[in-house]
Amino acid sequence: MCGIIGYVGHNLCIPKIIHGLENLEYRGYDSAGIAYVLNNKTKIIKEKGKISNLKKLLDFDTTTNLGIAHTRWATHGEANKINAHPHSLGKFTIVHNGIIENYSKLKQELENNGYVFKSETDTEVACALLDEIYKQEKDILKALNKVTKIFRGSYAFGIICSDDPNAIYALRCTSPLIVANSPDGNFIASDVPAILKYTNKYILLDDFDIAKLTKDNIIIYDEFLHETKKKVNTFSGTFESAAKNGYEHFMLKEIHEQDKVFKDTINFYFDGTIESLKKNFSFLKKYNKIDIVACGSAYHTGLVGKSLIENYVNIPVNVEVASEYRYKRCFYDYNTLVILVSQSGETADTLAALRKAKNDGITTMAIVNVVGSSIAREADHVIYIKAGCEIAVATTKAYLAQLAIFSLLTIYLGYQNKTISENELNIILDDLKKMPKLINDTIKNYNSYFNIADKIYKNKQIFFIGRGIDYALSMEGSLKLKEISYINSVAYQAGELKHGTISLITKNTPVIAIATDTKLIEKTISNIKETKARGAYVIYVSNEEPSEKFYDELIKIHKVHPILQSILTIVPLQLLAYKVAKNNGCDIDQPRNLAKSVTVE
Numbered sequence: 001m002c003g004i005i006g007y008v009g010h011n012l013c014i015p016k017i018i019h020g021l022e023n024l025e026y027r028g029y030d031s032a033g034i035a036y037v038l039n040n041k042t043k044i045i046k047e048k049g050k051i052s053n054l055k056k057l058l059d060f061d062t063t064t065n066l067g068i069a070h071t072r073w074a075t076h077g078e079a080n081k082i083n084a085h086p087h088s089l090g091k092f093t094i095v096h097n098g099i100i101e102n103y104s105k106l107k108q109e110l111e112n113n114g115y116v117f118k119s120e121t122d123t124e125v126a127c128a129l130l131d132e133i134y135k136q137e138k139d140i141l142k143a144l145n146k147v148t149k150i151f152r153g154s155y156a157f158g159i160i161c162s163d164d165p166n167a168i169y170a171l172r173c174t175s176p177l178i179v180a181n182s183p184d185g186n187f188i189a190s191d192v193p194a195i196l197k198y199t200n201k202y203i204l205l206d207d208f209d210i211a212k213l214t215k216d217n218i219i220i221y222d223e224f225l226h227e228t229k230k231k232v233n234t235f236s237g238t239f240e241s242a243a244k245n246g247y248e249h250f251m252l253k254e255i256h257e258q259d260k261v262f263k264d265t266i267n268f269y270f271d272g273t274i275e276s277l278k279k280n281f282s283f284l285k286k287y288n289k290i291d292i293v294a295c296g297s298a299y300h301t302g303l304v305g306k307s308l309i310e311n312y313v314n315i316p317v318n319v320e321v322a323s324e325y326r327y328k329r330c331f332y333d334y335n336t337l338v339i340l341v342s343q344s345g346e347t348a349d350t351l352a353a354l355r356k357a358k359n360d361g362i363t364t365m366a367i368v369n370v371v372g373s374s375i376a377r378e379a380d381h382v383i384y385i386k387a388g389c390e391i392a393v394a395t396t397k398a399y400l401a402q403l404a405i406f407s408l409l410t411i412y413l414g415y416q417n418k419t420i421s422e423n424e425l426n427i428i429l430d431d432l433k434k435m436p437k438l439i440n441d442t443i444k445n446y447n448s449y450f451n452i453a454d455k456i457y458k459n460k461q462i463f464f465i466g467r468g469i470d471y472a473l474s475m476e477g478s479l480k481l482k483e484i485s486y487i488n489s490v491a492y493q494a495g496e497l498k499h500g501t502i503s504l505i506t507k508n509t510p511v512i513a514i515a516t517d518t519k520l521i522e523k524t525i526s527n528i529k530e531t532k533a534r535g536a537y538v539i540y541v542s543n544e545e546p547s548e549k550f551y552d553e554l555i556k557i558h559k560v561h562p563i564l565q566s567i568l569t570i571v572p573l574q575l576l577a578y579k580v581a582k583n584n585g586c587d588i589d590q591p592r593n594l595a596k597s598v599t600v601e
């Protein structure tokens with residue numbers, strides 16, 4: 001996600017805009033820029049890196065009273081000056097938060113019409129389209145209204161048109177955008193923190209609303225270009241709570257973003273047709289072996305990826321932690337694909353493993369969140385997840401987005417290798433369409449997970465068990481709990497418990513048992529009963545209604561195709577860990593001893 005702010009009023013705009021932009025830096029900070037109107041000309045200044053780099057280029061006393069600005073979380077194209085916003089083409093200058101999913105098709109059409117693009121961004125394409133439509137409509141409002149019928153995806157725009165230099169226009173679909181009136185002028189912003197110094201009253205635009213701001217006026221038009229009155233909201237919290245969108249912690253906010261993150265990630269590569277996967281994954285040839293290399297939660301997504309690819313693509317998959325892989329003897333060859341998974345794209349061990357494979361001439365592919373990060377740049381191929389800026393150290397939405405990519409890869413490779421039939425593909429695709437709502441429904445059930453957390457949070461050790469893919473989920477559930485609550489938790493293969501570890505089970509020891517793989521559920525239930533016989537407090541997580549009550553608590557999740565199931569299973573485990581940590585008064589977003597990106601060995 002990115003941060004947008006604009007101001008038009010009776011005072012100098014640069015100091016207000018930059019102050020507001022700094023309060024949006026939590027939304028993204030890989031580059032920043034400002035556009036302001038001076039003597040009826042639009043001037044653009046932008047810079048790579050944090051807003052502090054941009055500030056060095058600005059004269060805060062510039063006598064301009066109208067401007068827009070942007071702090072970027074790169075989704076298209078590296079984090080550099082050229083790709084930084086604002087972008088300008090023809091009569092328009094814009095800043096954008098969101099993803100225009102059909103930008104590449106639009107770009108080709110616009111290039112055929114003579115537009116020349118400097119950046120790799122979808123935003124520059126959006127600007128060109130707006131300029132093209134404006135030439136036809138000769139009316140800014142009509143042009144803005146018309147582009148909403150053409151864009152697919154999510155967007156919030158701040159817009160300056162050189163034919164109307166005393167106004168800022170704003171337009172949104174899915175990405176948030178507010179407008180606000182203050183005593184000395186009017187604002188647009190991605191989020192409330194940007195304007196709290198000047199006013200706590202704001203209007204949240206609805207999808208396809210168009211706002212026109214001048215120094216004394218805000219007019220809002222609905223999607224039929226009828227003027228419309230909107231409810232004025234009053235924000236009563238602090239800046240801190242505003243940055244978290246009202247959630248108590250960034251981790252909770254990011255868990256709640258997972259339905260949108262799933263949709264953004266899937267829709268960026270997949271429009272429902274296999275052709276779109278063929279186009280976006282065309283670099284994937286037929287490999288006879290895959291190595292997945294990562295650390296921490298990213299490694300856990302690799303374990304899920306292994307289970308899916310081996311079961312649905314019939315290719316052997318080896319998953320290793322990067323800190324081991326980088327030093328070990330690797331049995332790979334030119335028919336091996338090495339997949340590096342990394343949210344930050346900067347994890348030192350994962351980067352080293354990538355460089356080792358590349359030095360050995362092995363094809364590498366990265367699954368990364370941060371655009372233009374080292375691992376993304378150095379891998380032969382990169383698939384970006386669309387998780388946006390993840391602030392909490394304990395990953396949730398990025399982890400889920402990585403799972404979504406492994407699901408897509410499995411669908412593509414399985415279909416390509418003819419190990420997934422047309423019939424099964426249709427079943428998978430039907431479930432895929434339901435996923436955002438099912439993720440949201442699972443999140444909304446958070447009270448039931450919180451009630452269970454309230455019963456176990458005082459325990460000094462908590463076990464997770466599962467078989468097959470459910471063991472991979474156990475690993476991630478256990479890491480989430482350890483990371484943020486500091487409780488010693490272990491994940492075990494359910495069948496392994498009786499080979500020693502079961503000696504640790506005493507009365508009321510919590511055992512969180514995950515069973516979603518139909519073929520293995522009965523086996524896992526047998527293992528659960530072994531722990532129950534020794535007094536365990538069993539929390540049973542399953543997508544099937546059990547026929548008997550061998551558990552103390554049941555977390556029932558929706559049943560979807562196994563290629564997608566893990567994406568739902570992880571949500572209760574994230575929320576359980578969150579509430580246990582909250583009950584223990586832990587620093588949930590910045591746990592002790594941890595860092596968001598481990599750039600050292």
Ligand code: AGP
Nearest residue numbers: 296297298342343344347394395
């Ligand atoms: C996840 O909650 C942890 N913060 C940690 O295990 C993390 O997944 C690991 O350090 C890998 O980070 P990366 O995905 O940025 O490479």
